[in-house]
Amino acid sequence: MIAKKMVKYVEGSSVTRAMFEEGKKMAAKYGAENVYDFSLGNPSVEPPVAVKNAICEILEKEAPCYVHGYMNNSGYETVRSAIAASLNKRFGTSFGEQNILMTVGAAGGLNVVLKTLLDPEDEVIAFAPYFGEYNNYVANFDGKMVVVSPNPPTFQPDVAEFESKITPKTKAVIVNNPNNPTGVVYREETIRAMAEVMERKQKEYGTAIYLIADEPYRELAYDGVTVPYLTKYYDNTIVGYSYSKSLSLPGERIGYLVIPDEVDDFENVICAANVANRILGFVNAPSLMQLAVAKCLEEQTDVAAYDTNRKMLLDALTEYGYEVVKPEGAFYLWVKTMEEDDTAFVARAKEYNLLVVPGSSFMCPGYVRIAYCVDPEMIKRSLPAFEKLAQSYQ
Amino acid sequence: MIAKKMVKYVEGSSVTRAMFEEGKKMAAKYGAENVYDFSLGNPSVEPPVAVKNAICEILEKEAPCYVHGYMNNSGYETVRSAIAASLNKRFGTSFGEQNILMTVGAAGGLNVVLKTLLDPEDEVIAFAPYFGEYNNYVANFDGKMVVVSPNPPTFQPDVAEFESKITPKTKAVIVNNPNNPTGVVYREETIRAMAEVMERKQKEYGTAIYLIADEPYRELAYDGVTVPYLTKYYDNTIVGYSYSKSLSLPGERIGYLVIPDEVDDFENVICAANVANRILGFVNAPSLMQLAVAKCLEEQTDVAAYDTNRKMLLDALTEYGYEVVKPEGAFYLWVKTMEEDDTAFVARAKEYNLLVVPGSSFMCPGYVRIAYCVDPEMIKRSLPAFEKLAQSYQ
Numbered sequence: 178m179i180a181k182k183m184v185k186y187v188e189g190s191s192v193t194r195a196m197f198e199e200g201k202k203m204a205a206k207y208g209a210e211n212v213y214d215f216s217l218g219n220p221s222v223e224p225p226v227a228v229k230n231a232i233c234e235i236l237e238k239e240a241p242c243y244v245h246g247y248m249n250n251s252g253y254e255t256v257r258s259a260i261a262a263s264l265n266k267r268f269g270t271s272f273g274e275q276n277i278l279m280t281v282g283a284a285g286g287l288n289v290v291l292k293t294l295l296d297p298e299d300e301v302i303a304f305a306p307y308f309g310e311y312n313n314y315v316a317n318f319d320g321k322m323v324v325v326s327p328n329p330p331t332f333q334p335d336v337a338e339f340e341s342k343i344t345p346k347t348k349a350v351i352v353n354n355p356n357n358p359t360g361v362v363y364r365e366e367t368i369r370a371m372a373e374v375m376e377r378k379q380k381e382y383g384t385a386i387y388l389i390a391d392e393p394y395r396e397l398a399y400d401g402v403t404v405p406y407l408t409k410y411y412d413n414t415i416v417g418y419s420y421s422k423s424l425s426l427p428g429e430r431i432g433y434l435v436i437p438d439e440v441d442d443f444e445n446v447i448c449a450a451n452v453a454n455r456i457l458g459f460v461n462a463p464s465l466m467q468l469a470v471a472k473c474l475e476e477q478t479d480v481a482a483y484d485t486n487r488k489m490l491l492d493a494l495t496e497y498g499y500e501v502v503k504p505e506g507a508f509y510l511w512v513k514t515m516e517e518d519d520t521a522f523v524a525r526a527k528e529y530n531l532l533v534v535p536g537s538s539f540m541c542p543g544y545v546r547i548a549y550c551v552d553p554e555m556i557k558r559s560l561p562a563f564e565k566l567a568q569s570y571q
Numbered sequence: 572m573i574a575k576k577m578v579k580y581v582e583g584s585s586v587t588r589a590m591f592e593e594g595k596k597m598a599a600k601y602g603a604e605n606v607y608d609f610s611l612g613n614p615s616v617e618p619p620v621a622v623k624n625a626i627c628e629i630l631e632k633e634a635p636c637y638v639h640g641y642m643n644n645s646g647y648e649t650v651r652s653a654i655a656a657s658l659n660k661r662f663g664t665s666f667g668e669q670n671i672l673m674t675v676g677a678a679g680g681l682n683v684v685l686k687t688l689l690d691p692e693d694e695v696i697a698f699a700p701y702f703g704e705y706n707n708y709v710a711n712f713d714g715k716m717v718v719v720s721p722n723p724p725t726f727q728p729d730v731a732e733f734e735s736k737i738t739p740k741t742k743a744v745i746v747n748n749p750n751n752p753t754g755v756v757y758r759e760e761t762i763r764a765m766a767e768v769m770e771r772k773q774k775e776y777g778t779a780i781y782l783i784a785d786e787p788y789r790e791l792a793y794d795g796v797t798v799p800y801l802t803k804y805y806d807n808t809i810v811g812y813s814y815s816k817s818l819s820l821p822g823e824r825i826g827y828l829v830i831p832d833e834v835d836d837f838e839n840v841i842c843a844a845n846v847a848n849r850i851l852g853f854v855n856a857p858s859l860m861q862l863a864v865a866k867c868l869e870e871q872t873d874v875a876a877y878d879t880n881r882k883m884l885l886d887a888l889t890e891y892g893y894e895v896v897k898p899e900g901a902f903y904l905w906v907k908t909m910e911e912d913d914t915a916f917v918a919r920a921k922e923y924n925l926l927v928v929p930g931s932s933f934m935c936p937g938y939v940r941i942a943y944c945v946d947p948e949m950i951k952r953s954l955p956a957f958e959k960l961a962q963s964y965q
Contacts, residue, residue, distance in 0.1 A: 178779040178836040180690050180712070183843040190846050223635045232630060232859075241617045245820045281675055281824070281853060288852035296574050313850040318574070385572040426639045428858025430675070442572035448584050449577040456580070456707040458682035459675060463857045464822025465626075 182316075200532060207530055213559035214532045215547040218357065218508070220425040222479045222550070228424055231472035235465065244465055250455045252279025252433070252462055256471040260433060263474040268406040276437055278450055279462035282430040283393045283419035285454075287314050290389055290415055290434060291349070292453040293446060295320040299348040304334045306511070306541030308357050308391075320348070327541045332361045332502060332511070336370045343374070345382045350375065354404060355394040358539045358546035359511040360487075360504020362398060365405045372411035385413060385441035393419040393432070394507040396477065399484050402505045412439040415446075420470050422508075423478055431466040483508045486549040486556055493560050497567040508550040511536075515570040519543055525569065529562040576710075594926060601924055607953035608926045609941045612751065612902070614819040616873045616944070622818055625866035629859065638859055644849045646673025646827070646856055650865040654827060657868040662800040670831055672844055673856035676824040677787045677813035679848075681708050684783055684809055684828065685743070686847040687840060689714040693742040698728045700905070700935035702751050702785075714742070721935045726755045726896060726905070730764045737768070739776040744769065748798060749788040752933045752940035753905040754881075754898020756792060759799045766805035779807060779835035787813040787826070788901040790871065793878050796899045806833040809840075814864050816902075817872055825860040877902045880943040880950055887954050891961040902944040905930075909964040913937055919963065923956040 179187065203212045235244055251257065257277035264270055280286035295301070297319035303311050305327045315322050323342050328335040334352070350371075354363045375386045390407040395418070398404050408414045419432035436447050454461070490510055494501050500513035512533075514522035519535040519542050526533055526545070536544030549556065573581065597606045629638055645651065651668035658664055674680035689695070691713035697705050699721045709716050717736050722729040728746070744765075748757045769780045784801040789812070792798050802808045813826035830841050848855070884904055888895050894907035906927075908916035913929040913936050920927055920939070930938030943950065 179687055179839045179843045180693075182690070183687060183846065184839075186846040186850070187839050187842045190842050217641070219636075219641045221636070224639055228639075229630050229635070233627060236623050236626060241623070242613075242615070242819065245618055245622075245822050247611070247613045247821045284852040284854050286852075293573055293577060296576070299574075310850065314852065317850065425636065427641045428639050428855060430854060430857050445573045445578075445581050448581045449573045452577065452580040452584050456704065456711065457851065458678040458680075458708065459853070460678050460824060461822060463824050463860065466857065466859075 203530060210558065212530045212532070213555055213562060215549065215551065216532045216534050218548050218550060219427060220422055220478070220550050221552060222425055222482050224425040225473065225476040225478065227473050227476045228426065228469060231469045232465065234472070235468050239468070244468060246464065248461060248464065250451050250461050252277070252467055253464075256467045259471045259474060264435065268409065270406065270408060272435060272437065275447065276435055278434040278436065278447070278454065279467050280417075280432050280434055280454065281459045281462055282421060282432045283391060283417045284310065284314070285430065285459050285462070286417040286419070286432050286434045287311075287389065287391060288317060288457060289450050289453045289459070290387075290417065291315060291318050291320065292457060293449045294348050294387055296348075298346065300344060300346040302339065302342055302347060302350045304339070304352065306332070306358050306536060306539035306544070307351070307353060309538050309540070311351055321346075323347070324540055330502065332356070332359045333363060333367045334371060336367065336374060339371060340374045340378070343378045343386065345384055347378070347384070347386050349387045349389050351389045351391060352407070353391040355398060355506025357394065357507055358509050358534070358536070359502050360507045360509045361502060362402050362404055362505045365403070368405050368407060368410050375411060375413070379413070387440065388414040390414055390416045392416055393422050396423040397480060397483060397508060398506040399480070399487060400505055404506065408435065408437050408439075412437070413441055415440065424470065424473060424476060425478055426466070429463060429466045431462055431470055433462070483550060486551065486553055489553065489556050490547065490549050494563060497564045499563075499567060508548060510547040510549055512545050512547060514543055514545055515567065517543060519545055526566055529566045531559060531562050531566060597924060604952065606924045606926070607949055607956060609943065609945065610926045610928050612942050612944060613821060614816055614872070614944050615946060616819055616876050618819040619867065619870040619872065621867050621870045622820070622863060625863045626859065628866070629862050633862070638862060640858065642855060642858065644845050644855050646671070647858075647861055647865075650861045653865045653868060658829065662803065664800065664802060664831075666829060666831065669841065670829055672828040672830065672841070672848065673861050674811075674826050674828055674848065675853045675856055676815060676826045677785060677811045678704065678708070679824065679853050679856075680811040680813070680826055680828045681705075681783065681785060682711060682851060683844050683847045683853070684781075684811065685709060685712050685714065686851060687843040688742050688781055690742075692740065694738060694740045696733065696736055696741060696744045698733070698746065700726070700752050700930060700933035700938070701745070701747060703932050703934070705745055715740075717741070718934055724896065726750070726753045727757060727761045728765060730761065730768060733765060734768045734772070737772045737780065739778055741772070741778070741780050743781045743783050745783045745785060746801070747785040749792060749900020751788065751901055752903050752928070752930070753896055754901045754903045755896065756796050756798055756899040759797070762799050762801060762804050769805060769807070773807070781834065782808045784808055784810045786810055787816050790817040791874060791877060791902060792900040793874070793881060794899055798900065802829065802831050802833070806831070807835055809834060818864065818867060818870060819872055820860070823857060823860045825856055825864055827856070877944060880945065880947055883947065883950055884941065884943050888957060891958045893957075893961060902942060904941040904943055906939050906941060908937055908939055909961065911937060913939055920960055923960045925953060925956050925960060
């Protein structure tokens, strides 16, 4: 009786549920402390205490009907102004409140952008490996996903293949920087090359190609690496942001879109995005959390904690003989599997109580993703298991 | 450059924006206290103080990564259990946590249900007048809206016409009780008659017809009237609920769906709804607010305050010669316009600084909606304007 489009999701969902149930069984059998779950991107670092203080201060000082009431579907003007000013200070941009649309997390923001832009059969390009949900978001609006192949060992986008995949139907390009699942940060020269290609193709086809920058991991960068702010390289850029990782608030569903004045058809895009936010059923981003994040724009998560985890896993896995992509951002380690079939590798890892995600989930078989946003003690306890898993392939 | 589907929304949106700008100009010209805005359904009653206390207690006692972190896409199990228990106590139902799916408000919930059920061209029946956003929600999934005509003066659904409009393509029926915009509460006998028709048509066509009960106004009922709980009358009922009105939290986007064990294809429906909640970009209902409302299930909004407003407007407008539907629920007054063209009537009302919404917005021309969730002092100040408007038609 459910929609035909939903049937495949229900089938996929039962696989996930089976894995989850198996994880629970493993925990019951071996003890929770002896099962090493590296599958989830749920921040292990607590939100800065400033978040709690901000919420309490708002509840204490502001009128409840203001704090919990409807506002413009785009969000509170004061919040949008504060975010614009903060971005301008950090990146030398010149956004105003009219460029900021508060969203129900980055996932909400991406759906708003795609609803705004996509006609059926319009093409959206993404670079493998990428977050598998993009496929679903694009399918929501009957768009067609076009995948640029993985580019090992650097996993920087392959600009030549990218160019070859742009057609007159290309409406949008999604980049996720720093990248989930590889942890790679796309370089400024890569971004420049991509921008040059898109400019050229826009002229050639007389179309608009929107670059969607999905940036929930922006603040998680290591070794002093710089994450380019994409609106500065390509006019037709829309940024999707979330506080899920930077303030450890993934359950709160709070983020924003930046739609710069410079994008093609700006007036219509911003207006349609505002309507899309409403009619998709978001209506507006959660009100109290909008006000709270606006008070925490200078706060930072404890990147050093993730960095410690990163180094510990990277050093150990390299020592055990794994081929690991050195991550410069996000909180994922991207590891080549020791046999071709990544799902078989994931199954064997489970025999050692290690839970990791197969690269196939990110359109890139032959790898696994290890989320290191976990308790460092669990990493320490897990290392012998990683070692034994490697030895089992020798 | 925007999606073709979005063009009409952008056009509609500029009309709304123009109205809003005109409202601001009026306030500047005549003074804000001399402009009487009855256009918005934004609760004027403050949230119960228990909401603030609950939030503070949660922030004080619970671990931040639990309060603000990811949980199952359906919501916290403890929250869903508490809501199920509360419903069971109030309505004699027997729901468990497996029947509750926490959503980003009722609007989010309705989109989740429609994504779950609708194939393109599937038909969804609604009873005019109804909340215009239903058209957009159904269009999101390429469904076809089928409208049952308004049934004055009671505005109870016309069951005979309803039956005539059910076809083998009818996938869902939306009822909103108490009703926005009429304030009418659908009677138990109407519900029974509708259920009997749907049961019969399901058998005749061998289909499943899902009744979607949109119930954000459930707790706003006056004169001791009972609002039937629809799962008790028809097995294939899915309830959409929101705390926007009952706890005055419209900006927080917090609500839930009830999907009873008895609905056709339950296992697939609940699983698909859970996936739909994720892939539409909601991911999960805002986490802190889930925990907060679970602590406020016994709280009530100040219905008496709305009732005072209701009586004041109803009595005055009746005295001035308006034909008013006596509302038994929600916070809207549904008034016959004194000329056939409701948009002309709305324009004339504006000359008296009265802002009301034309019935055409609710698929029912010839009426206007007056939202009385406002400061009672504004109602008092506005009465002479309503009187003059009526006199202008004599």
